[in-house]
Amino acid sequence: MGTKLIIDTDPGVDDAFAIALAALSEDVDLLGVTTVYGNVSLESTTRNALRVLQLCGRADVPVAAGASRPLIHPQPFRAAHVHGADGLSGRSGSLPEPDREPEPGGAVRLMVSLLEAAEEPVTLVPIGPLTNIALLLAAHPEVREKIGRIVVMGGGLAHGNTTAAAEFNIWSDPEAARRVLVEEDLPRVLVPLDLTYRCAVDTAWLAKLAGTGPVGAGLEALTPDYLASYRKTLGWDGIALHDAVAVAEAINPGILRTEALPLEVECSFGPGRGATLVDRRRAAVRNEDRSGSAVEVATDTDLDGLRDFVLARLTR
Template structure:
C-alpha cells in the first residue's frame, strides 16, 4: 500500500470529493476520517463523511467526531450559503447509509491512536477548521512525531472568501490555525484558496465525472447548490474543488509546486481576523529587518499543472485512464 493517510474534514461538497478521492485511490491506505464543525454543524459533517465512505464502499474506515466549536470564540456562522442546508446541496439523504458504527472515541483520541499504532510516518490532510489538529498537538505531542506531513487546505495570499481578508477554514478558528502553522511541531503544506480557485473544474469536467459510473454520478448529484454559488463567484459554469486539491497533494507529493515561507494568522477581532500573513520576502531580507526565526516554515502551494491536476482528479474519481 502507498500513502498512509488520515483526513480531518467538515463535509461540505468539496470535502466529499476529497474523501472520495482518497477512498477510491488504490495507492492510499486510508486509516481513518475525523470530523469537525465548519461548513455545517458537527452532526451533519459526521453524517456526510460516513455516507461518502459508504458510497465508496469503504466501511472499513473508522470515523470519529471531533470539535463542535472553535478553541476559544464561538463560530460566527457555517457555509450553508455555498454547500446547502445539509452540506451536500440538500442531497445527503440519498447517499447510502453506513454499515459501520461511529468509533466510541473522539476525533483527537482516534488521531492519536492511529498515529501511535504505525511506525512509518503518516500524512494527515486537514481540510476543515484546524481545531482538532491544534488539540491533538497540545494533548498528544508524541503523536505529532509520527506525522510525516500535514497538508492543510486553508488561507489565502491575496484576499479572502468569507471576509475581505480571510478564507473560511482559517477564519473559523484563527487561534487553532496560529498554533498549527507557527508551532513547528509537524511539517506543514498550506494549500491556499488562491491556487484552489485556479484549479476549478468546469461543466464539461463534471459531465465526464457524472457519466463515469455510479460513484461519479452520485458525486455530481451533490453539487447543485455549490455549483450555483461558484457560477457567480467564478464567473463561469464551474466550481472550486478546494479540498480535493489538497488531498491530491497528500496522495501525490509534488503535484503542487510549493515555496517555503513563515506564516502568521491574525487573531485580533478587527476586520483582518483570520487572515494568513505569508512572508514571501527573501530570507535575508526577513532576517535583517525583523529578526525572523529560521523555521521550520510551512510549504505554501503556489502553482500546479492545472490540466494535469484536473486529469488526475477525474482519473481517480471517475476511473478514467
C-alpha cells in the first residue's frame, strides 16, 4: 500500500499536523500511533491522538499509550505554555470524539505486534520524547530487523528551544535519546530545530489550509496558543511545524537533504543537559573512535517545496 509508518507522538499542535499528514496520505500505510508523555500528560496526548485520527476519518488506525515519564529522571516541566493546557491550544474539545479506545497492552506491545506482522520494512517516526523507542529497542531487539529507518524530530545543532542548549524532545529524556541516537546502529535520520524553524509557515498558509474543508479548518483551529508562542520565537506571525517536517521525510525519503554525522547526547546535569552535540568538523579530523554510528542529520530542503508538499497532503 505504500510506505509503512508507526508514529510515536505527544500531541501537541505540530504533532497533530504530523499525524494528519500521514493519515491523509494515500501512499502511506499508517500501521499505528503510539503516545508518550511530553508536551502534556500521557492521558492528554493519547486522547489528542485519537481525536486527530477521528478528524481525519482514520479511526481504523490503532492507538496505544506508552510511557508516562522518562526512563530515569523526572521531566522538569511540560510545554503547556507553548501548546496550551490540553496540548491543542485549549481546543481539543473542538475535535470529534473518537470511536475507539486505546489498544490494551500499551505502546511497546503494539509496536512489537505491528513489526512482527510486517512483511516489509517499517519506518518508525518518533516525534516526541524517545522513551518508548528506547524501551522497544532494549526489550525487543528481535524486531530491529523489521525496522527500515527511524526518523526522529529532535535536537538542535546551534541552539535549543527549551534551554539554550537543548531541544524539548531530547531534553525531556536525554538517556532515552542517547540510547536511540548514539548506541544504536539502525538507519536513523535526525530532523533538528535548525531546519524545522526554517520550514515555518505563515498565517496566509494557515488560512489557505483552513479554507480547504473540515479537516483543514479543524487543524487550523488548534493553533491560536501555538501561534502566540511562536510569534515571540520567530518574530513574525507563523508557526513551526517541526514534527510534520519529520513525517514528510518519512513519507518521501530525500525531501530533506541530510549529512551523515557522528553525534552525542549530553546526559549530565549541567546547563548543557539534553544537547545534541553533532560533530561537523571535516571527516579527516573527526574522532572516529566512538560508540554508535553516524546519524543522517537533515540540514536543508526546498523550503517552499516542503511547505507545498505538506499543504497538498493535508488538503487531499
